[in-house]
Amino acid sequence: MTELEKYYNKFDEDHRLTTRHGQVEFTTSMKYIHDFIPNGEQMRILDIGAGTGRYSVPLSEEGHSVTAVELVPRNLKVLELKHSSVNCWPGDARDLHFLSDESFDLTLLFGPMYHLHTRDEQVQALTEARRVTKKGGIIFVAYLMNEYSIIQYCFKKNKIRECMENGSVTLDFHTVPSPDQLYTYLRIEDIDEINRMTESKRLKLIAADGAADYMRRELNAMDEETFALFIKYHLATCERPELLGASSHLVDILQN
Secondary structure, three states: OOHHHHHHHHOOHHHHOOOHHHHHHHHHHHHHHHHOOOOOOOOEEEEEOOOOOOOHHHHHHOOOEEEEEEOOHHHHHHHHOOOOOOEEEEOEOOEOOOOOOOOEEEEEEOOHHHOOOOHHHHHHHHHHHHHHEEEEEEEEEEEEEHHHHHHHHHHOOOOHHHHHHOOOEOOOOOEOOOOOOOOOEEOHHHHHHHHHHHOOEEEEEEEOOOOHHHOHHHHHHOOHHHHHHHHHHHHHHOOOHHHHOOOOEEEEEEEO
16 A cells, blocks of 8 residues: 555545635635536536545536546545446546547646656646647646745744755755655746646636635634635635745646
């Protein structure tokens, strides 16, 4: 069993996206997905790294034809047990040979980039997503952000000196991905480089959760009316360039 499988055997992704901070990410992502679905049109949607189906299942319930690809067997089993209309495949984002070229109108790549440690692997995953997406189709790619990791882990948990001494953080505070770490954290310039290498065209770059991950306790303490205002605030500011880099998650929206 890989370290990734061990982690997700214990991690409840469904629960994460129903917490207050997770609701911000889910609400934002779904809002933008719907922005790129013409009214009343049923789409062919691919969810790569679908987890337990937090996005796949509701999109299928809207009438879309959804295919989910998931690497972790436990996650795939949980998704299959939901008895939805989602077409489930075991698979790796870097090799989607079982899917035909230009098969999907809209592709979600919401988890794999978190766990791919080299630029070649990241390029490979996005290249495969582009291959199976129709020309003119839309691809959503999610990333974990460098500054969130530096602030929340290195400084908040007082690990910064240790990380700099062991080489996992550079002198200019850029995290260094490695196979012995579960997550990979990027800066916007790293995402831009992946796009250049794959010749990808950006339509929008959004902060999926903005300040929400820094404010878990505060969000949990909010009454419903105040929390609704926070989501409204976030949706009003999630494209502001001066706020993007500090978000926990970014979503790059590309046109194939």
